[in-house]
Amino acid sequence: MNSIFKFTSCFILLFNFVLLQSSCLEEAYTCIWRNPERTMTKLFPKAKDYKTINIKITKEQLKTIESKVGELLPGQKEVYQYFELVDDKNKMLGYIVAATQKGDYGAIEFVIGLTVEKKINGIYIQRARERDTAFKKKEFLDRFIDKNLDDIIEMENDSKIKKTTGITAVITGAKKELVSLDILGKKEKNKDNK
Amino acid sequence: MKKHILSFLFIIAINIPVFAYQVDLETSALYKNVDINQNSAELERVGLSLKEIISDETGDRIYLFLRAEGENNFAHNLIDQLYAQYKGPMGRWNITIGRFTLPFGLLPNYDSEWLLVKTQEFKTIGIKFDSGVKLSGVIDDFGYAVSVSQGIGVDRWADADNDKLAVFRLDYQGEDFEDLRIGISASFGKVLTDVNSAYKKLIALDFSRNFDSFIGRGEVVYGKENDNNIFSAFLGIDYKIVSSVDLNFGFNHFQNNSNLSTITAGFTYNSPFFGLTIRIADKYRIEGGNNEFYLQIYKLFYSII
Numbered sequence: 001m002n003s004i005f006k007f008t009s010c011f012i013l014l015f016n017f018v019l020l021q022s023s024c025l026e027e028a029y030t031c032i033w034r035n036p037e038r039t040m041t042k043l044f045p046k047a048k049d050y051k052t053i054n055i056k057i058t059k060e061q062l063k064t065i066e067s068k069v070g071e072l073l074p075g076q077k078e079v080y081q082y083f084e085l086v087d088d089k090n091k092m093l094g095y096i097v098a099a100t101q102k103g104d105y106g107a108i109e110f111v112i113g114l115t116v117e118k119k120i121n122g123i124y125i126q127r128a129r130e131r132d133t134a135f136k137k138k139e140f141l142d143r144f145i146d147k148n149l150d151d152i153i154e155m156e157n158d159s160k161i162k163k164t165t166g167i168t169a170v171i172t173g174a175k176k177e178l179v180s181l182d183i184l185g186k187k188e189k190n191k192d193n194k
Numbered sequence: 195m196k197k198h199i200l201s202f203l204f205i206i207a208i209n210i211p212v213f214a215y216q217v218d219l220e221t222s223a224l225y226k227n228v229d230i231n232q233n234s235a236e237l238e239r240v241g242l243s244l245k246e247i248i249s250d251e252t253g254d255r256i257y258l259f260l261r262a263e264g265e266n267n268f269a270h271n272l273i274d275q276l277y278a279q280y281k282g283p284m285g286r287w288n289i290t291i292g293r294f295t296l297p298f299g300l301l302p303n304y305d306s307e308w309l310l311v312k313t314q315e316f317k318t319i320g321i322k323f324d325s326g327v328k329l330s331g332v333i334d335d336f337g338y339a340v341s342v343s344q345g346i347g348v349d350r351w352a353d354a355d356n357d358k359l360a361v362f363r364l365d366y367q368g369e370d371f372e373d374l375r376i377g378i379s380a381s382f383g384k385v386l387t388d389v390n391s392a393y394k395k396l397i398a399l400d401f402s403r404n405f406d407s408f409i410g411r412g413e414v415v416y417g418k419e420n421d422n423n424i425f426s427a428f429l430g431i432d433y434k435i436v437s438s439v440d441l442n443f444g445f446n447h448f449q450n451n452s453n454l455s456t457i458t459a460g461f462t463y464n465s466p467f468f469g470l471t472i473r474i475a476d477k478y479r480i481e482g483g484n485n486e487f488y489l490q491i492y493k494l495f496y497s498i499i
Contacts, residue, residue: 037285037332038367048283049253090252105407105434106464129407129434 036098040085043113043122044093047085055080055184065183069176073102080184082177092116095185097177098126101169105129108169112144112177120144120152120174128166135166144170149178218243219495222308227487238490239308240264241274256280272348274323282331290328290341293348296321297330297339297363298379299398299413300428310475310488311444311458314426318396318415318448320385321347324359337377339363345385357393359383365400374403381417392419407434425449438464442475455480460488469493 040050057065057080066072083096095114100107109126123141134140143155152175155161161171224238241263248256261275277292295301298319306313307322315322326343345359365377379398384391396417403410408431415426427447432440444458460475471492478485 038335038337041284041332041334042369050284051249051253052247086252103437105437127404131407133406 036083036096039111039124039126040083040096042124043096043111044085046087047093048088049090050083050085050096053082053084057184061183065176065180068179069172072176073100076100080180082181082185094121095181097181099173099177101173103128103130103169104165105131108135108166108173110170110173112174114178114181117148118178118182119146119148120178121146123170123174125170130166132164132166134162134164135170140167141170144174147174149175149182152178215244215246217245220308220493222490222492225489229485236267238265240268241308253283254281274348285332287329287331290330291326293323293325294328294341296324296343296359296361296381297328297341298361298381298396299377299415300400300402300411302337302339302363302365302377303375304402304411306430308492309442310460310473310477310490311430311442312446313411313413313430314415314428314446314448317450317454318398318417318424318426319361319381319394320387320390320392321345323348325351326358335367335369337363337365337367345383347385347387349388354386355384357384357386359385374401376401394419396424408432419450422450432462438466442473453481 037050040047057078062072062077081098085093085096087093094116095118097112097114098109099112100109102108106129108128108130110128111124111126112120113122115121123144125136125141128136144152147155152171156171156175161167163171218241220239220241220243222238223236225233225235227233241261244258244260246258247254248258257279259275259277259279260273262271262273264271273293275293275295277290277294279288279290281288295305296315296319299315300313301315301322304313324341324343324345324347326341328339328341328343330339330341331337339362341359341361343359343361344353345357346353359381360383361379361381363377363379365375367373367375377398377400379396379400381394381396381398384393394417396415398413398415400413401411411428411430413426413428415424417424425447426449427445429445431443433443434440440462442458442460442462445456446458447453447455456477456479458475458477460473463472463474465472471494473488473490473492475488476485477488
């Protein structure tokens, strides 16, 4: 009885703490990027250094982003994170974004490399537990190379592409990250990296 | 003195304008039943992590990290990790000073602390975190790490003797993150904890691999603890059966003066209710036939500021 009382008390304590954190009530779709440098050097072999950029998303920016890509997943509405990469002359090479989308069997995490012209130069799947693995195949991921936002929107509307959950997640995720970077990255040109 | 210096560095870092930081708070409640008769319930663990990144004009330069935990209804409170890491270009080399995770076996890439299927580090190397200096990095598909530390874990800050612990690790990871990762580690030196003091010479092989819905991890350790041979084996498999449910399986074997083998089977449910994770597992000890049942409720709060 004492153990059950302690367990129940602990649970109530935990539950009340959870209630205070309204932003944490849902499963958060954030990509906890493991081994970032390994993938960064594959996407940008000439990169010498990288910087983490975190941007707080204002309500107006969130509204603009969601008007273009639909509602963002929980955990993605408050802060936008990406990475800037430079070469040995400190010239900007491009950007890397770690994306997370919803799959049939949990989150699908992947990494997108973008040139300074905001064209995709590569996508690497970090983690996915989907049964259907078509979205992990090189022939599908290579379709994104040299594509910009307009091309991704075309892919989204292309009825010839068989839209499995995984394929839809990668296309949707790429579109979302390109839109977000376009809207949020512009605002950061003159700001501190915070 | 060391924790004061690193804490001071943290306070300075908060006031440096070019930074980004991340806060994680984790907590779990645990109910345990042993052989039907013995019950216990507690606030198993509360963990707070703070990470700061200090950048210069071209890139991330210094990572500051703090992890503090209260365990067993806050009966045991400690600082697991407190370190400053200076990052070389593109992760090719990094220097870490402070208290950090030892680069041995599965530890650098897999943490079972909050899970019910546990890895074997407390039986093999004896400690998970230690204070010292570490050189680590990634070059192409290979990763490496070398650390020299006090060998006293997290129970104290001041070293009790002049014996140190050296750990080496080399690993290989296939092209994609889910590909096979294999590692080889070695540790030499004295490990001193509140319950044990031993000279250890250990070698470990570890692997992890994703097979779509399956994740498999394994570790084999062989070596000497004082004059005794020790052998350890661990195999863990997770299988996602539906979107929110994973089946978890673990086999643990440890051989020193006696044998200890356990099989753990259970599941993890990521519930839609307030983001709580519920884990249930049964651990059966092969020698002796003891049975332990666990029910854990876990919650992660995560934010970047």
